[in-house]
Amino acid sequence: MMLKRKVGALLITAVALLGADFQEGVNYTKLDQPLNVEKNTIVKVFSFTCPFCYKYDKAVTEPVITQVLKDKPEASFEVWHLYSKGKYGQQGSNLMAVARARDIKAGITSVFDKHGLLKKMKFTYYKAYHDKNQRWDSGEDDFYKAGFEILGISSKADFEKEVASPEVQELLKRWEPAYPIAKIQGIPAFVVNGKYLLKTQAIKSRDYMVELVEYLLKK
Amino acid sequence: MNCKITDFWRDLKTSPINTIARWQDARFLWIVMAAAAMMLLLTAHNLFQHYVYMAPCEQCVYIRFAFFCMVFGGIIAAIKPSQIVLKIVGYILGFWGIIQGIIYSIKLNTIHHAAHGDDPFGVQGCSAEPSFPLGLPLDSWFPDWFLPTGACGFDNPIPPEGVEFSALQQWLIDFYSEGWYLIPSMHLVNMAQACLFAFIVCFILLGAMCISWIIRDLFRKDNNQTLAE
Numbered sequence: 001m002m003l004k005r006k007v008g009a010l011l012i013t014a015v016a017l018l019g020a021d022f023q024e025g026v027n028y029t030k031l032d033q034p035l036n037v038e039k040n041t042i043v044k045v046f047s048f049t050c051p052f053c054y055k056y057d058k059a060v061t062e063p064v065i066t067q068v069l070k071d072k073p074e075a076s077f078e079v080w081h082l083y084s085k086g087k088y089g090q091q092g093s094n095l096m097a098v099a100r101a102r103d104i105k106a107g108i109t110s111v112f113d114k115h116g117l118l119k120k121m122k123f124t125y126y127k128a129y130h131d132k133n134q135r136w137d138s139g140e141d142d143f144y145k146a147g148f149e150i151l152g153i154s155s156k157a158d159f160e161k162e163v164a165s166p167e168v169q170e171l172l173k174r175w176e177p178a179y180p181i182a183k184i185q186g187i188p189a190f191v192v193n194g195k196y197l198l199k200t201q202a203i204k205s206r207d208y209m210v211e212l213v214e215y216l217l218k219k
Numbered sequence: 220m221n222c223k224i225t226d227f228w229r230d231l232k233t234s235p236i237n238t239i240a241r242w243q244d245a246r247f248l249w250i251v252m253a254a255a256a257m258m259l260l261l262t263a264h265n266l267f268q269h270y271v272y273m274a275p276c277e278q279c280v281y282i283r284f285a286f287f288c289m290v291f292g293g294i295i296a297a298i299k300p301s302q303i304v305l306k307i308v309g310y311i312l313g314f315w316g317i318i319q320g321i322i323y324s325i326k327l328n329t330i331h332h333a334a335h336g337d338d339p340f341g342v343q344g345c346s347a348e349p350s351f352p353l354g355l356p357l358d359s360w361f362p363d364w365f366l367p368t369g370a371c372g373f374d375n376p377i378p379p380e381g382v383e384f385s386a387l388q389q390w391l392i393d394f395y396s397e398g399w400y401l402i403p404s405m406h407l408v409n410m411a412q413a414c415l416f417a418f419i420v421c422f423i424l425l426g427a428m429c430i431s432w433i434i435r436d437l438f439r440k441d442n443n444q445t446l447a448e
Contacts, residue, residue, distance in 0.1 A: 047345075049370065050345040050370070051334050051370045051371060051372060051373060052333070052334070052339055052342070052344045052345055052371070052372075053345075055333075055334070056339060059337075059339070082347065084347060085347060133377045137379045137380060138380070182346075182347035183346075183347045183348065185343055185346075186343050186344040186345050186346040186347060187344050187347065189344070200343050201341065201343040203340050204341060205340060
């Protein structure tokens, strides 16, 4: 009987410890160089070539962030494409930025909006890369094909003109720190308030991630 | 007379420590270590990467680095194993490679499970770029060998489009279409587990060599001391 009670007490302590304060270095990393973003911003760094980004976007990111935004409506969520990863990293970033700029113009604020072009772009390239194993060996034009279709663009010149527009350039500039962030522990990478990078390895469940993000938003 | 395999076995049975210690004073075992590691490297690079189009992942190129440490360790010791400095360098490089290799293999196995299962949690994700021990920029020096071009946790073949393959090549591509496994149809023993097994075998063998050497030479010193007294 004593043993049972002891084990019970131990379990309660363990649960309390798990649910209690998150620790720097264990659950998250404090960035030496904070991102220049507004308060209450959650940033996700991803690449369409990264299988774990795809996995997270299929089953984790949307439910977790939706819950966080429900609990803390003042928070906002951004996704930054990593330009440096893969043969078509920069081209991928250009496509994603054009898609996002158009979404913003159309008043689509949430990246999870099913009408959003960014969401469509992301999943089109995730699927092409991971499900269909496409690598676009014949070159850039081949890579751009699917993206141009989504955007309704017929020539590369038109696309390049749109990439050069101030809205798209501003986004690409904003996404540049994706690289130093990704170098710390890989991607997907989630940064809260521009200062706290979640330790991906420590994320055990969706609920844990919701709690950790909300904890860091309050910090 | 000593060259005969039966004699080797007899010696090993009657005085194992002295026999193994004597062997590691000779070139043979060191060459075996270097050759075995080199053979695995060539299989991975020439057969799997180039012939079957299985692009290496991040942990996979680290595992290559670990095997290269063993190759160099074996070669350096084999120059003159009786020379104590060369032998120590051989042991250090060998053990360092093996231990690194074990760590990388375990990590690759975890990533492999997370990448192939329904639960993506518990792994660090995919790195932006590789980082080798001692900060060696091996990926820019020898990209063909050390630049990870495969997605992390995946090693299935991705053949270029519109290319005709030989019958054997096509068969291998189909055989490993879901990634490398010892028995692909059952998804039994993945690349990480196979590498882990290889490193553990090397660890046991090199460990036996090293321990026999230390024990014999310590005893020899004891003997000398007693004689001097």
